[in-house]
Amino acid sequence: MASSGTIQLIYLQDCQSRQSSRKEVMARLPKPAEGSWTEHYGLGTAPVSYEGTTSPEYYEVEREAVFRRSWLHVGRVEQVDRTGAYFTKEIAVLGTSIVVVRDADGKVRAFHNICRHRGNKLVWTDFPSEETAGVCRQFTCKYHAWRYNLDGSLNFVQQEGEFFDLDKGAFGLVPVHCDVWQGFIFVNFADEPEQPLHEYLGPMLGALDGYPFERMTERRVYRTEIKANWKLFVDAAQEFYHAPVLHLKQNPPALALPMQDNGFEAPYYQIDGPHRVVSTNGIRAWDLPEDKRKRMDTITRSGLFGAWDAPDLGIEKMPAGINPGGCEPWGMDSFQVYPNFLLGIWSQNWVMSYTYWPTGFNSHVFEGTLHFIPAKTPGEYLAHEMAGVAFKEYLLQDANTLEATQMMLESGVVNRFPIGDQEVLCRALIEETDRWIADYKEKKGIS
Amino acid sequence: MSLLPAEFADLEPFAAKWCVDTEDERFAVRMASSMEEIQAFYDAFEPRAETAVAHCDRYTLDDLPEDGANLLRLLCALVQASFPVECWRQVKVPDTGAAAVDCIVQPAL
């Protein structure tokens, strides 16, 4: 996807590689002692099945085994920045809609978006199936005007005397477990989550604490519906092997040629519980010769990697979890928070976050958000525009390719696919999801 | 009525078409243009783009006058035009069929 690694080491290496080009290209970056990242993390090396993306039955189990049991990222605290601020979120994978709100005590809460009277969708505008946001003192149902406090309690029933033994205390909104990490709001649809959020996120993500996400309040949000299984898009964003191929032409020829020869290598991969990260090497675009930059990058002093002039983060030192492999020069970290949340942290001091929300076994809604420290100057605004538009051009290329992949995977003609070491995280995702499903079936006594 | 600062008066014909408020609208203008139109806009504006950025950057975003804001809109439109010209040699991203991506939130300009 937005392929930070695209340019990366290639420029540094293009001289030697032009000589060895088209011959066997050996790995240039060090690998773990086991010889590969894949073996280092104890994963298999055999070809894999993609049945998990083509089987409606697999998807049905995945909904319960994965999406009802994991912590799911649904928004940022800045979207509920005052008492009564709320947004709704359609959770098609679990067949529900939720409303997330900041209550009078400042606590962020989530509820199923259903009125306890006769089941009307409580919060919506114009189109029942579309998401909405706003600020209110209380929630009032559009149907018969039952009213709920921001903490979910039922406070008013129209013609209450007409009802029979109605205990208002027993008809509050149905809560959803909700917690916040670093300003990212998560919900969990289990009756009782198996782990609290912070424990679920684990040490690798916990080590990001202290990064100033809260300062990055300028947001650009991109949304698209993709006719492919959600995991196929996760894959496209957790391997950069495709970047110098699918996205090659986003680079000037002088850069594209060596990229084509070199392919891509990531300097660092880590797997921590269900979560994963890949880091890339960076380049200083402004140090490249003119013929290796796009003219518009020079004009805007920006590009896919973000503004050349990185804003000050206002922190003493980077949290230890950033650039966990100590890559130098460092480009970005792409953290994959299981199951469907990506958090990308760039060396140019901005952040991207993706969510992939399944709507069926072969479709999902993708939302990508670019988070910037707000532009103060026109030049900074333009730099963010450039990053946003470049991001979208990549996204368009990925989106259509995913549909093409889904289509042929569904043909069932082939079901054993070789996965390389640069795709180690794709393999990890398959194995991880299989594990969640096996664990769920075992607990439920299903065979 | 002129949209742009006086020193960019020669770009007025492009401003009438390309000075729109949002990234999605700029994308729509691009999609509705021919490659020749995009190339003509790029060729006219690209050599002066750095001067335009410098002009805008004499102000902060908050106190940017309306003609400066239009110049910034035109620069954002040049970003849209740059991809067909510098990367694709065609208006659309190659191989993107019916794929569509909406920019549903962006900072106001």
Ligand code: FES
């Ligand atoms: S369904 Fe909500 S008040 Fe009747």
Ligand SMILES: [Fe+2]
């Ligand atoms: Fe990609």
